[in-house]
Amino acid sequence: xxxxxxxxxxxxxxxxxxxxxxxxxxxxxxxxxxxxxxxxxxxxxxxxxxxxxxxxxxxxxxxxxxxxxxxxxxxxxxxxxxxxxxxxxxxxxxxxxxxxxxxxx
Amino acid sequence: xxxxxxxxxxxxxxxxxxxxxxxxxxxxxxxxxxxxxxxxxxxxxxxxxxxxxxxxxxxxxxxxxxxxxxxxxxxxxxxxxxxxxxxxxxxxxxxxxxxxxxxxxxxxxxxxxxxxxxxxxxxxxxxxxxxxxxxxxxxxxxxxxxxxxxxxxxxxxxxxxxxxxxxxxxxxxxxxxxxxxxxxxxxxxxxxxxxxxxxxxxxxxxxxxxxxx
Numbered sequence: 001x002x003x004x005x006x007x008x009x010x011x012x013x014x015x016x017x018x019x020x021x022x023x024x025x026x027x028x029x030x031x032x033x034x035x036x037x038x039x040x041x042x043x044x045x046x047x048x049x050x051x052x053x054x055x056x057x058x059x060x061x062x063x064x065x066x067x068x069x070x071x072x073x074x075x076x077x078x079x080x081x082x083x084x085x086x087x088x089x090x091x092x093x094x095x096x097x098x099x100x101x102x103x104x105x
Numbered sequence: 106x107x108x109x110x111x112x113x114x115x116x117x118x119x120x121x122x123x124x125x126x127x128x129x130x131x132x133x134x135x136x137x138x139x140x141x142x143x144x145x146x147x148x149x150x151x152x153x154x155x156x157x158x159x160x161x162x163x164x165x166x167x168x169x170x171x172x173x174x175x176x177x178x179x180x181x182x183x184x185x186x187x188x189x190x191x192x193x194x195x196x197x198x199x200x201x202x203x204x205x206x207x208x209x210x211x212x213x214x215x216x217x218x219x220x221x222x223x224x225x226x227x228x229x230x231x232x233x234x235x236x237x238x239x240x241x242x243x244x245x246x247x248x249x250x251x252x253x254x255x256x257x258x259x260x261x262x263x264x265x266x267x268x269x270x271x272x273x274x275x276x277x278x279x280x281x282x283x284x285x286x287x288x289x290x291x292x293x294x295x296x297x298x299x300x301x302x303x304x305x306x307x308x309x310x311x312x313x314x315x316x317x318x
Contacts, residue, residue, distance in 0.1 A: 001198045003211070015184075016171055019225055019239045020246060021193030046198055047211065047253050067264055069200060069209045072257035076249070079168040082161040090157060090259065094150050097263035098143060103154060 003070070006040050008033065009051035013079040017049070030056040037065075037073065046070040051078035052085045109287040113294040121291070125284040132276040139269045142204050146262045153259050156252045163245050170238035177232035186226035186235065196250060206265045208258040211250045 007017045008025045018024055025040070027033045033056050040048055052075045065071055075086040095101045111117045175183050195214040200207045224231075224239055 002214075003196045003198045005194070005196060012171075013168070015187055016167055016238065016242050018187050019190055019242055021190035046209070047196065047250070049249070049253075066260055069207055069257070069261070070198065072209065072253050074249075074253045074256055077161050077164050079172075081165055081168075086161070087154065087157055090150065090153050090256065093259050093263040094146075097146050097150075097266040102147075103150065 001046075003046035004044060005047045005049070006045045007049045008036060008054055009049075009076075009078060010053070013051050022049070027054065037071075041065060041071050044070075046072065048073045049076045050074070051076060052083045053078045053080070055085055107283060107286070108290050109283055111287065111291070113291045115295065118288065118291045118295070121284055121288050125281065125288060128276055128280050128284060132273065132281060135269055135273045135276065138204065139266060139273055142206075142262060142266050142269065145203060146259065146266060149255060149259050149262065153252070153255045156248065156255055160245065160248050160252050163241070163248065167238060167241050167245065170234060170241055174232055174235035174238050177234055178230065182230050183235070186231050189225055191225040194246060203258065203262065204265075206261050208261050209254060211254050213246060213250055 005022045006025055007014045007022045008027060011026060014022075014024045014026075023045070025036055027036045033050075033054055037048060037050075048071050050073060055075050065073060075089065077083070077086070091101050091104060094103055109121075111121070192215055197212045197214050199210045199212070201210045202208075224236060228236075
């Protein structure tokens with residue numbers, strides 16, 4: 001299946017991805033971002049990269065798509081570097097599946 | 106443990122015994138599935154963490170590169186240079202089945218072919234730093250998709266493992282003990298009926314013998 005790729009982030013961070021032809025989106029507040037993710041999902045975007053700063057606090061919308069194959073919502077570090085939120089989600093998944101975060105040093 | 110609310114009949118007993126057998130079999134199967142999934146999951150989670158660390162490191166360099174590129178040239182020129190991409194990157198998704206869980210697999214698709222040096226601008230007004238940064242972005246694309254693939258798989262598997270574990274526990278600690286108890290109580294009740302019937306027959310026989318005398 002042909003898939004579209006979206007990047008959500010602030011202008012300076014996502015500029016880099018314009019060169020490879022990803023679709024760029026900007027959004028301000030958490031609700032706007034959640035709405036944006038929802039509309040992107042409806043629009044059949046299958047991979048949505050989002051800068052960590054903009055990942056909604058509760059990550060509610062992403063949770064909604066958690067059990068779907070598409071879209072995959074992947075946090076990437078923004079231009080100020082990693083905030084550790086992306087890796088935290090991985091650790092949360094480990095904790096959920098195994099019961100304890102065995103990779104946590 | 107609660108005994109199920111059923112009539113203590115032989116038919117019910119047979120039905121429950123069948124259910125108990127299938128529950129036990131299901132429990133064993135699900136337990137195997139859970140253990141195997143966890144094994145796969147641990148490998149994937151390890152890979153996920155490694156990929157993410159690598160990507161974060163590389164992206165840091167890319168952002169620095171773009172800042173440097175921006176410093177060497179006019180903001181407007183930079184924006185203009187990157188305004189229109191030369192080749193659009195798409196990806197192809199195929200579904201793969203890992204232990205009964207459908208997970209996506211991405212394959213990068215370069216629209217219009219993959220050129221190694223695909224700068225979307227002429228070289229007249231742009232800096233060398235920008236060329237390098239654009240190249241770097243192209244280079245991390247496979248990594249980004251690999252991460253997306255792994256991360257999605259990990260999260261889907263985590264969900265499925267949790268579900269399976271709940272099922273295993275429900276069978277192990279609720280369903281199977283309840284069925285055991287119920288089978289036991291029905292067996293006891295039927296035996297009791299049998300005994301009381303026997304006692305009654307003996308009593309009747311006694312009465313008949315004493316009346317004949």
